[in-house]
Amino acid sequence: MQGEPELLPLQKLGAREDEQNSGVINLGLFLPGVSADQGNRLWVRVIYEKDQFLQAIQPKNFELAHSVDPEYGDYWSATIKIRPEDRPASGSAWGSSGKYVYRYCLKNPDIQEPIDWVIDPFAREFGVGKLSSFTLGYKKQYEWKWSPDESVWKTPPLEDIILYELMISEFASDIDGTVSRLDYLADLGINCIELMPLSNVEKRVDWGFTPIGYFGVDDRFGNRKDLQRLVDAAHRKNIAVIVDSVYAHTSHLFPYHYVYDKLGWPEVENPFMGSFAENVYGKSTDFNRKFTRDFFLTVNHHWLDCYHVDGFRYDYVPGYWLEGSENGYTKLVKDTYQLVKAKKDATSHWQRFFKGNSVNLIQCAEQLQKPIDVLNSTYSNCTWQNGTLHAARGAGSNPEGLSSLGLFFGLFGYPAEVSHNGDRITKTALQYIENHDHSRFVCKFGTVFPENENNELLKEGNRALWYKVQPYLIGMFTARGIPMLWQGQEFGENYYLPEEGWGRVLLYRPVRWDYFYTPEGKSTVSLVRKLVKLRRENPQFSRGEHFFYNDSLYLSRKVILFSRKYGNLFSLIALNFGDRDQTVPFIFSHEGSYREELHGQENLAKVSAGEEVQLFVPSNYGRVWTLES
Incomplete structure (x- = not known):
């Protein structure tokens, strides 16, 4: 189905506290094809967060009622009351304000064991692992510090962006720590941060690229108001915020895979998952299905509206982009652009995207296979490209290697502007020599084993060779495109990253802030500060030929x-x-x-x-x- 963008009715999905009745929680979710007529029964199991590890206190169970939504099919809902007099056991905090964790449990007549530990696909908050959550007493919305509609902040034009990629848990432990580091980033000259995935995952140490929940912040980092506070604080320091969005694949625990897989449904009958484009990682989503398309457009709208983010870095675009198809990535970025464009006359926080005739929504593709094509044929206005990174890592005594690097510094062949259905959109690509997917650049020149010579995971770049990185940094900040730093790069972070294996994604690599004070760190950050200032004060570097x-x-x-x-x-x-x-x-x-x-x-x-x-x-x-x- 094509036509106008459609959003799922979030006002009846997920766990929401009743605005009129304190202690009343409304829950709802879509499970297309799973109906009460077939003998299915669905329960929600709820427990106060602090009670969940106490053996004498078990969760309370509430059965959901079934109905049929005219657009999306089978809909399950319940209204539950959380009152102190209904405590499940003595000593329980049930009925108190605070965080409650919950999960769904489905009983199907054809399966002996219930399908338990089903996370809510529309949860706005999460607990540990496979638990969704809600906060009783959360009805008061976050108050943005600048003004109720955040009218002062403007998302910067692409040409002005100096980007900094970070993972909250590694950069500063959590959201509060990241807020405290914003003064540092602003002083460095950064005006846009790219946050690695914030969506819910099962493991405590994880890059976040196999989501099980999309509408909230993983509890490793904080909660809704914490992230709103981060975005608000960033905007007040003239720093835009974009989020890493993983839509091509999910975890096996994502409910629209988990439930239907447990029911034994063939892939062709799954209402959400299935083959679409390249299916390489995790469980693939199928953008030929209307429910899938509307789901992810609703996710985008929610993050723009609830969290006031300035755009998205779309992970692994080849997984949901088919050239010639109007579905998938092509439709998502177009519909997201049109949703924002339609807000031009709204007197609200949406005004952050409008300055003159431009719509400064940041939509950045990670399309490493065809970065030029994705700019030419979709509403993406910027893209990751690994050409500069690979050319820099291959540059050495070979003149051809340096020639390739010089060409990538100029982004030869990349469009500067493309018209899509009458919308003239500025286009560019990112310039980086480091990102989360690769070893620190200094590793190119030499590595050391600080402790165990047989353990590749402990190998590090030789920081004594920091000076060899300098010409690459100068080139990156004076090149065409958007320069991007990966957390700690500016003071010589030197982690080595294996090319493959679980050690890449499941190892905690905190930024070592003590490097900032070393001779190597001081020298590197001094150069980066000088280059950032040079770029920001001289438009020939950001806009010039x-x-x-x-x-x-x-x-x-x-x-x-x-x-x-x-x-x-x-x-x-x-x-x-x-x-x-x-x-x-x-x-x-x-x-x-x-x-x-x-x-x-x-x-x-x-x-x-x-x-x-x-x-x-x-x-x-x-x-x-x-x-x-």
Whole structure:
């Protein structure tokens, strides 16, 4: 079914406290094809959070009633009262305000054992592992500090973004810790953070890419109001927030796989899961199904509306993108854009996306196979691309490798703007040499085993070689596209990451903030701060044309030269990836004096147009010369 975007009726789904009656909780969920007429019965099991580990206190059971929704089919619902006089046992906190955990249990006449431990697919909060939760007394909504409609904040245009990827548990333990680090990020010059998956997962240490719940924050990090407070605090420091969204696949415990698998339904009859595009990770979702499409569009709307996030980083787009199909990823990003665009005249927090005629919703694809195609053919306005990362890791003595890196710094072939159904959308790609999927960049130059030489998981990059990273950082921040740092990269974090295996995703790698104070950390963060400031204050780096001097004269000396130009603003960037200082000739086409931006030690005075100048480029470093106006 195509046509206008449709949202699921969240007002009747999940666990919601009655606005008029204290202590009354309404629950509802869709289980298409699972009806009472077939003998199915559904219960919800609820217990106060602090009671759940006490042997004398068991959860209370409430049976749900069945009805049929005209749009989505079988609907189960219940209204339960939580009163102190109904305590399940002496000493129970039942009836008190606070957090309650719950799960569903389905009894089917054809299966001997009940299907227990079913998480609520529409839960707004979660407990440990396979438990959903709600907070009694939560009716009061979060009050945004700037104003009720958050009218002051504006999501930045793509060209202005300097991105920082982080995982809350590793970056600062939890949401409160992350809020406390926002001053640091703002001082660094970051104006957008990308949060690795926040959705509910089963394990306590996990990257989060096999979700079992989508409408809330995993309790490892905090709860609804905690994340709202983080977004609010970030906006007040001029930092946008985008969230990592995992829609191509789920955990085997995701209820729309778990329940129907336990019932023995064949995949073709599952109302939500199934083959769609590439099915590589976890359990695949089927975007040919209306219920699936509407579910994930509703997830997007909920995060934009409830949490005020500024956009999404869509994980593993090949898993739900079929070229030529109007369903899947193509439809999701289009419908999300149109949902936001329709809010242009609304006097509410939606105004954060509008400045002039642009809609500054950030929709970033992780489409590593066809990054250019996803920009050209969908409403995505930016994309991850591993070309720069792989070229940087392969660059060495081979001139062809440096040439490839120079081309990726310029994002050659990537569109700057594309029209979709009359909507003119700015397009770009991310530039990074590190992200959560790969070892720290310093590992390229050498690794050490700090404790056990036979344990690959303990291997680390040799921080003594930190200086070799410098020309790559200079190139990244002066290149075309959105520069992105991975947490701790700016002060030399050096974890090694295995190429495969569970050790990649199930090992806790906290950011080692003590690195900030080491000589390597101080030197690296000083350079990053300088580069961020340079980019933010000079529009030729964020918006300008890029020209790569792809000349063997330079490449054979392990030097890359490229320029950035915006109107009358001009900068020349020279990067030396070798261990020897180099002096190379260059003919300037713009007359004037040039200021060296990194240290000011190689200023060029009164250069004539057409004059050949010998440029000194220090080893494992670079120079940035800007034409003075």
